[in-house]
Amino acid sequence: MxxxxxxxxxxxxxxxxxxxxxxxxxxxxxxxxxxxPEVPNITNNEQTITEGRATITTLGNVFYNPVQEFNRDLSISVINVFSKERSNSPKLEFGIKNENGIRILEALSATGLRSIRYAKEICGIKEIVANDISKIAVAAMRNNIKDNRVDELVTASENDAVMLMYEHRLKEKQFDVIDLDPYGCPSRFLDAAVQAVSDGGLLLVTATDMAVLAGNSPETCYSKYGAISLRTKCCYEMALRILLQCIESHANRYGRYIEPVLSLSADFYIRVFVKIYSGAHKCKFSTSKLSMVYQCNGCETFTLSPLGTVKTSDNKQVKFKLPTGPPLNSQCEHCQHSHLLGGPIWSAPIHDPNFVQKVITETPEHLNTARRIQGVLNVVYEELIDCPLYFVLERLSGILHVTTPPMMEFRSAILNAGYQVSFSHSRKTSIKTDAPAKVIWDILRCWEQRHPLSDRRRSEQGAGNNILAVKSEKEYSFDSHPNANPPSRRDGFVRFQENPLPYWGPGTRSTTMVGDVKMEKSKRNQGKRKRESAE
Structure with a gap:
């Protein structure tokens, strides 16, 4: 030189x-x-894992989260039911290629464990594509596929998930099932996913960024999901409904729409199972399935305002109209506080009871989390499908500063008043009901008459005392109602999530991705500002 x-x-x-x-x-x-960075030595960090009927070896830092076994077990149960509905074959077998069976894409496969389990534990499969963008992950995947002898069913793919799904938009290339289980927010995959699912196909989506969905960062939630999240006690169900409206909005752009068959909040994530259909006319009903949410700043009472309404005339002609509004005054009718506005959220049913019943009946017994699946799905099956969101009993009592009523007595009071009530699977002390908020506060006013506030509490200013200052319109009975104790509780099912296990949480993002250099750069930049200011 x-x-x-x-x-x-x-x-x-x-x-x-x-x-x-x-x-x-x-x-x-x-x-x-x-x-x-040097090429990582993937032979020094091997781990053998057995889950379900699959045994795999993880290499290097390929992502694997043992807490997600419930997620994988539930997915197997759901897809099994879907496969039996979808296939034309009278008899379906496990682990054997079925030319009339379903085609599955696991877009973000990592170790390949989920796809291998699908091949061994789901009947009526024609093909499974296990995709990952990491070379190390795909290398490990190919070995695991070979070791588990599912080469005929599972094909390893090294590709960008979004580009791969875009390449399968044509009808003859579409998948019957697409499984999206990303780290964090799934929205960047949805545009491609809703196009790559066949008509009537099943889309499985996981979201682990619960802080965003639960109202800690409403502006971030809007940028990712197109909806404003609220900090509310029913945030887990609201998170599900925000994700569903996000999938619906992506599907509507291509003349498609969704029908949720199962939506779950579990552990540190949410998981939805939706069928995707095509039909421009059906997309017109979407506005009537979405609502804005008004939440009181004081008593936290929520009111839903639909984006559209559907009217059917005497000659059965359907007309789509805009709702009149606003649906409530500037001040809350219960406590005279102002409102916050969130949404839009999916306000139509988030489950299909008939489908849920099939999954309960046909859940394989060999699954390690079969007992928990049975318990959670029984609660889901009992949920009121036309009552979006829920109250939380201890929060209602806390607003009024009254002692918390026993759950069965409070449920009995609602039932005795002629309304329906159920639990929500996402919260142990949830009150999901078709009773108006006024009735709920009247019941608590009657409870306060039996358990009066102290003079000090009476003298305080706040939403609770504003509510108690109004007399209940009638007396409500807390006598035991025969339907107050639901079958899932009476029969001793494992209804709600168990105590945290080791490795709890979503884990850390895999470092085997293309962005390894970016990760090294991130480490070098830690504390950079402090070092520069010290200089």
Whole structure:
């Protein structure tokens, strides 16, 4: 390099600048070579894992979360039911290729465990594509597929998940089932996913960014999901409904719409199972399935305002109309506080009871979490499907500063008043009911008459005392109602999530992705501002 430069005739005034440039590029090249990460030694960090009927070996830092076994077991149960509905074959077998069976894409496969389990534990499968963008993950996947002898059913794919789904938009290439289980927010995959699912196909979506969905960052929730989240005690169900409206909005752009068959809040994530259909006319009903949510700043009472209404005339002609509004006054009718506005959320049913009943009946007994699946789905089956969101009993009592009524007595009071009530699977002390909020507060006013507030509490200013200042319109009975104790509770099912296990939480993002260099850069930049300010 020096000989080349010296052989070139350069004016003396520019020579020093050329030498400076040469020195700069050589130093930069040296640093780049020194900072280039070495190829990880994937043989030093091996782990053998057995789950269900699959045994795999993880290599390097390929992502695996043992807490998600419930997620994988439930997915197997749901897809089994779907496969039996979808297939034309009278008899379906496990682990054997069925030419009339379903095609499945696991877009973010990592170890390949889920796809291998699908191949071994789901009947009526034609093909499974296990995809990941990481070379290390795909290498491990291929070995695991071979070791589990499912080569005929499972194909490993090294591709960007979004591009792969876009390549399967044509009808003859679409998948019957697409499983999206990303780390964090799934919204960047949805546009491609809703196009790559066949008509009537099943889309499975997981979201683990619960802080965003639960109202900690409403502006971030809007940028990711197209909806404003609220900090409310029914945030888990609201998170499900925000995700469902996000999937619906992506599907509507292509003349498609969704029908949720099962929606779950479990552990640290939410998981929805929806069928995707095509039909431009049906998409017109979407506005009537979405609502804005008004939540009182004081008593936290919520009111839903639909984005659209559907009217059917005497001659059965359907008309789509805009709702009149606003649906409530500027001040809450119960406590005179102002309102917050959130949404839009999916306000139509989030489960299909008939489908849920099939999953309960046909859940394989060999699954490690079969007992929990049976318990949770029995609660889901009992949920009131036309009553979006729920109250939380201890929060209602806390607003009024009264002692919390026993759950069975409170449920009995609602039933004795002629209304329906159920639990929500997402909260142990939830009150899901078709009773108006006024009735709920009247019942608590009657409870306060039996368990009066102290003089000190009576003298305080706040939403609770504003509610108690109004007399209940009638007396409500807390006598035991025969339907107050639901079958799932009476029969001793494992209805709600168990205590946290080791490795609790969504885990850490896999470091085997293409962004390994980015991860190294992130480590180098930690504390950079403090170091610069100290200098």
């Amino acid at each position: 020096l000989k080349i430069i010296s052989s070139i005739k350069i004016e003396s005034s520019n020579l020093k600048y050329c030498l400076y440039a040469f020195r700069f590029y050589t130093v930069t090249f040296k640093k780049d070579m020194e900072s280039k």
